[in-house]
Amino acid sequence: MTQNSGAALIATTLKARGTERVFALCGGHIMPIWMALDDAGIEIVDVRDERSAVYMAHAHAALTGRFSVALVTAGPGVTNAITGVANAHVSRSPVLILAGSPPRPQEGRGALQDLDHCALMRPITRIAKKISTASSLPRELDFAISAALGIGGEPGPCFLDIPVDVQRDILPRVIFELEQVEGRAKPRARAFEEDLDVAAELIQNSNRPVVISGRGANDAADALPHFLEVSGAAYLDTGETKGILPESHPAQVGAMRGAALSGADLIITIGRKLDFQLAYGSPAIFGSTKFLRISDVAQELNDNRLGDMALLGAVEDTLEKLSKRLADKRIPREWVEDLRRNHQKRSAALIQAMETAPSDAFGRLHPNRLLGEIRKRLKQNAIVIADGGDILSFARVGLSSSTYLDPGPLGCIGMATPFAIGAAKAAPERQVVAVTGDGAFGFTGIEMDTAKRHNVPMMIVVSNNGSWAIEVRDQMDRFGKAVGTHLQFADYAGMARSFGLKAWRIEGEDALAPGLDAAFAAYAEGHTVLVDVITSPEAVSSDSKTGLAIVPDFQALSPWDDAERNWLEEKH
Numbered sequence: 001m002t003q004n005s006g007a008a009l010i011a012t013t014l015k016a017r018g019t020e021r022v023f024a025l026c027g028g029h030i031m032p033i034w035m036a037l038d039d040a041g042i043e044i045v046d047v048r049d050e051r052s053a054v055y056m057a058h059a060h061a062a063l064t065g066r067f068s069v070a071l072v073t074a075g076p077g078v079t080n081a082i083t084g085v086a087n088a089h090v091s092r093s094p095v096l097i098l099a100g101s102p103p104r105p106q107e108g109r110g111a112l113q114d115l116d117h118c119a120l121m122r123p124i125t126r127i128a129k130k131i132s133t134a135s136s137l138p139r140e141l142d143f144a145i146s147a148a149l150g151i152g153g154e155p156g157p158c159f160l161d162i163p164v165d166v167q168r169d170i171l172p173r174v175i176f177e178l179e180q181v182e183g184r185a186k187p188r189a190r191a192f193e194e195d196l197d198v199a200a201e202l203i204q205n206s207n208r209p210v211v212i213s214g215r216g217a218n219d220a221a222d223a224l225p226h227f228l229e230v231s232g233a234a235y236l237d238t239g240e241t242k243g244i245l246p247e248s249h250p251a252q253v254g255a256m257r258g259a260a261l262s263g264a265d266l267i268i269t270i271g272r273k274l275d276f277q278l279a280y281g282s283p284a285i286f287g288s289t290k291f292l293r294i295s296d297v298a299q300e301l302n303d304n305r306l307g308d309m310a311l312l313g314a315v316e317d318t319l320e321k322l323s324k325r326l327a328d329k330r331i332p333r334e335w336v337e338d339l340r341r342n343h344q345k346r347s348a349a350l351i352q353a354m355e356t357a358p359s360d361a362f363g364r365l366h367p368n369r370l371l372g373e374i375r376k377r378l379k380q381n382a383i384v385i386a387d388g389g390d391i392l393s394f395a396r397v398g399l400s401s402s403t404y405l406d407p408g409p410l411g412c413i414g415m416a417t418p419f420a421i422g423a424a425k426a427a428p429e430r431q432v433v434a435v436t437g438d439g440a441f442g443f444t445g446i447e448m449d450t451a452k453r454h455n456v457p458m459m460i461v462v463s464n465n466g467s468w469a470i471e472v473r474d475q476m477d478r479f480g481k482a483v484g485t486h487l488q489f490a491d492y493a494g495m496a497r498s499f500g501l502k503a504w505r506i507e508g509e510d511a512l513a514p515g516l517d518a519a520f521a522a523y524a525e526g527h528t529v530l531v532d533v534i535t536s537p538e539a540v541s542s543d544s545k546t547g548l549a550i551v552p553d554f555q556a557l558s559p560w561d562d563a564e565r566n567w568l569e570e571k572h
Contacts, residue, residue, distance in 0.1 A: 211227075
């Protein structure tokens with residue numbers, strides 16, 4: 001590969017920005033970049049589907065706190081990646097997607113795999129741009145990386161389309177020495193002092209404050225515990241931040257989520273949108289509750305409900321300054337202490353119920369029984385990934401870890417295996433366990449091959465209930481029949497063995513503990529492991545009970561929807 005090519009400049013820039021690996025699927029339109037990455041010593045994790053490449057980059061970014069890179073070829077390479085990009089977009093994950101396209105002289109003439117990639121990507125990326133000259137690459141790469149990291153707005157995926165002849169163009173050596181290649185530090189926004197004073201007073205005047213963390217809190221894990229202590233707030237995590245605060249912290253009251261949200265007189269959101277998971281902040285649900293919104297991007301302060309006070313600034317800095325203002329105040333803690341006691345009682349009862357959850361009449365395991373046994377074998381710093389419908393709902397409550405990843409607000413099932421690969425590549429010293437449903441596993445299970453080829457130790461647990469269970473119940477309850485929602489109790493362990501993985505199929509209570517013991521032992525020895533567990537399709541998850549599959553008109557969950565309807569009727 002020519003050392004002074006556009007492709008070499010791309011590889012040099014990524015290397016200078018700390019990129020150690022790129023997730024990719026090869027193709028002629030990206031081959032110059034592909035070879036330049038290898039020349040630069042950047043690992044190429046070659047995948048079986050472009051969607052998986054973006055999923056892996058997404059998980060890798062979540063674990064490293066840096067931007068990650070997916071590389072896809074033209075046409076179907078780009079279209080295959082779209083679902084992964086959309087998921088990163090909704091989750092605000094800093095992923096840089098690089099794509100190739102036909103040479104400029106062939107553009108618009110019916111060339112092989114010629115599509116308007118940017119038109120497809122623009123609605124689901126922060127930036128979608130076609131590079132017309134190789135000399136502009138330093139500037140455009142710098143701009144895209146900065147935007148992905150959230151400089152000037154929300155973080156999220158950015159897309160650059162680079163014609164193959166631009167990749168091959170020869171550049172003056174001096175261009176490789178421009179400051180854009182090395183990059184720059186992210187500027188930090190700071191909340192105004194007078195706004196901090198008002199926010200502190202709002203907290204001080206509350207009796208039942210609740211903190212809800214989101215994406216923006218991940219950079220403030222050190223400041224969060226002290227803020228919770230001095231503010232007297234109860235704490236509720238979300239899928240974006242599950243695990244950043246130890247379960248042992250006295251503000252943790254996740255098992256009392258309903259009581260905390262309904263009883264709060266002040267809700268403090270930290271880097272968190274008021275989306276469907278929080279009833280859009282609706283007055284029908286939260287009534288006269290006040291809101292304090294804290295974020296490092298303005299878009300998270302101006303969504304469905306404006307706060308009584310909003311603070312725009314670096315989250316860690318903002319929490320530290322608020323903590324100083326509250327340190328000498330006397331904020332009552334009786335409410336959060338009561339919630340904590342009830343949380344501990346309910347959590348202990350849940351663990352006991354998980355360990356004794358009965359099998360169905362056919363001897364198929366309750367998902368909680370499976371999760372209870374997994375929970376016993378997780379290390380303290382384990383990375384847990386949950387994927388699917390019903391099993392995700394069970395796992396959200398039943399599994400605890402210092403790092404937790406799930407599909408996020410897009411509800412994009414099928415990410416477990418690629419997420420696990422990305423996580424294991426980012427943190428090879430940590431235990432990585434992915435729990436997925438059989439339906440969800442079917443989307444990207446082929447990436448078991450990728451894990452094996454790249455010698456990625458990790459564990460995949462498939463909850464195999466032979467159905468899209470949450471949809472089956474919705475169909476039966478509302479329509480009296482199930483249509484297109486049953487699967488086979490397929491032998492996923494056999495499938496995994498065909499790719500060279502260590503695999504176990506577990507059927508019945510007597511086989512559960514020995515099978516998991518053997519699987520975890522093989523994983524500890526450095527193997528890629530899959531466990532296929534037959535579970536009951538009759539077990540009903542909390543998401544199923546609350547009507548998530550029904551898709552009500554006004555709110556995400558049926559009880560919230562009823563409250564919204566009643567509130568609207570009263571107002572009329």
